[in-house]
Amino acid sequence: MNQQEFMHSLHRELEQLPHDERKEIMADYQQHFLVYLRQGKTEEETASLLGTPKNIARLYKAEYRVKQAELESSAHNILHAVGAVLSLGMFNLLMVLGPFLGMVGALMALFCTGAAVSLTGVILFAGSLVSIFQPGAVDLPAALSSNTLTLAATLFMSVGFAAMGLLFIIGDYYLGRIFYRGTLRYLRFHIRLSRKEDPHA
């Protein structure tokens, strides 16, 4: 692959990046070619020393996606960033996808737990409230509705459950934020590792 083919291929691979960023990368590689050619290397040798345009572009795309996810926190951006880092190699597929899916699963489970506890509270509240004013209208377990005081206790317990579920969901939100930042740092670490393998990028 000569210089023109290399640069053309790299330009095509970097199509998803913004124009300015792409221009900067292209200028960098132009510079690499100049330096190597001055050292007496041929265009083909230089191209093989620099690596394949596809791999170079993957690294830059991953870096761009992570930067985007840092600038604007959203599920869409983090998914794109993870996807871009996964494309860097099989090692990343194992070391990034596994922990990421595990953490997402745990966060979703915690959210569902919170929602379930909250919903239980709301339903129990409605049931015990109706039972106080119209005994027998709702089929509550005897242990929760044997007399008015037990019903009142159930009513307060249900309020506690609803609040506890909400607290779970808020806790999940904060954990999600920590997880988001942690994931980005972890992705950066993997990009740095890939960079070490490809020092020109």
Place this chain on the structure above:
Amino acid sequence: MPDERKMKRLIIWLIAIIFVSFSLAVILFISSGDNWFISDLPFLDNVRHIPL
């Protein structure tokens, strides 16, 4: 999501609600007499029959 200060206030309120409501629930369950909640607590025999 609301800002940090509002969130902190909301969390404090929720903790207070949980504490108060569960405390009241326990008190009411105990004072409601012989039920599942206190039937297995022999040391509460004297509490179980509080005349109300």
